[in-house]
Structures are given as C-alpha cells and as structure tokens.
Amino acid sequence: SPLRYPVTMCPTTCTRLVLGTYCGGCLNSIVQTSPTFQLPFCSSNRIDHFYCDVPPLLQLACASTALNELFLFGLCGFIIVSTTLAVLVSYGYITVTILRMHSGSGRHKVFSTCGSHMMAVSLFYGTVFVMYAQPGAVASMAQGKVISVFYTLVIPML
Numbered sequence: 290s291p292l293r294y295p296v297t298m299c300p301t302t303c304t305r306l307v308l309g310t311y312c313g314g315c316l317n318s319i320v321q322t323s324p325t326f327q328l329p330f331c332s333s334n335r336i337d338h339f340y341c342d343v344p345p346l347l348q349l350a351c352a353s354t355a356l357n358e359l360f361l362f363g364l365c366g367f368i369i370v371s372t373t374l375a376v377l378v379s380y381g382y383i384t385v386t387i388l389r390m391h392s393g394s395g396r397h398k399v400f401s402t403c404g405s406h407m408m409a410v411s412l413f414y415g416t417v418f419v420m421y422a423q424p425g426a427v428a429s430m431a432q433g434k435v436i437s438v439f440y441t442l443v444i445p446m447l
Contacts, residue, residue, distance in 0.1 A: 313368075320364055324357050338434055344421075345433075365421035373414055380407060409447045416440040 321343050328350040338345035343361055347354040383403055390396045420436045 317364060317368065321361060324360055328352055328354065328357065339437060342437070361421060365417075369414060369418055369421070376410055376414075409444055412447070413440055413444045416444070 325343055325346050328347075329352050330349050331351040332349060334349070336345045336349065343357070347357055347361075350357075380403065383399075387396055387399050387403070390399070416436050416439050420433055420440070
C-alpha cells in the first residue's frame with residue numbers, strides 16, 4: 290500500500306527501527322567481544338587481517354577457542370538467517386505486486402531496479418555467510434581477507 294507509506298512510516302516507527310538496529314548491533318558486539326577478551330594471547334600481537342575482527346583474533350589465542358567459535362557461528366547464523374528471511378519476504382511481496390501490474394514497460398523498469406538490488410543483497414549475504422556462518426570459517430584467513438574486502442568495499446560500491 291504505497292499511498293499509506295507516510296502513515297505507516299511515521300517518525301516514531303523510524304526511530305524504533307533505528308534504535309532496534311543499533312541495540313541489536315551493540316548486543317552482537319558485546320556478545321562476540323566479551324568472550325574474546327577473556328582469552329589469553331601469548332604469541333604475536335600482529336593480526337593477519339585488514340582490520341581487527343573476531344576470527345583473526347581467535348587465531349592469536351593460545352587457549353581453546355571452541356566456545357568462541359560456537360558463539361560466532363550461532364550468533365552470526367541467527368543474524369544472517371533472520372535478516373535474509375526478512376529481505377526474501379519483502380521481495381516476495383514486491384514480486385507479487387510487480388506481477389499484478391498491467392504495464393509491461395513499468396514491470397520491466399521495476400524488475401530491473403529490484404533485480405540489481407537483489408543481486409547486490411545476494412552477493413553481500415553470500416560473502417558474509419561464507420565468512421562468519423559456517424563451521425571452520427576461522428581456519429581459512431587467507432580466503433577470509435579476500436572475502437572481507439569484497440563485502441566491505443566491492444559490494445557497497447555496486
């Protein structure tokens with residue numbers, strides 16, 4: 290219902306969405322960094338990555354990181370699955386609306402716009418999934434560096 294959008298997306302709704310996103314991000318950061326800070330680091334303090342991230346830090350630890358990897362896998366898996374489902378449901382509604390359009394040229398315009406956006410979203414979620422939400426993802430840091438550059442630089446430029 291595009292004509293009801295200004296009523297549905299009132300400032301209160303926008304504020305709640307932004308606060309929910311920031312609170313979720315802060316909670317995610319706390320849950321991932323707190324157990325990481327409890328680990329003993331006895332070897333080199335040089336991180337083999339482009340930025341300080343949890344998987345490269347786990348490689349520097351000289352104790353078992355199984356619990357940390359389980360936290361990382363579980364939390365990132367939940368975040369990726371839930372947000373992917375939200376995007377897919379949203380695009381399902383958009384697709385149904387597009388298919389109901391009578392104008393062929395209008396349908397083509399909307400599909401081309403949504404198609405390119407969906408491609409960027411798919412690339413982003415795919416690379417994030419490969420980086421964080423699979424068991425053993427911490428072990429392949431050389432591949433992780435390439436993937437992290439891809440999802441932090443290349444996809445936003447697309």
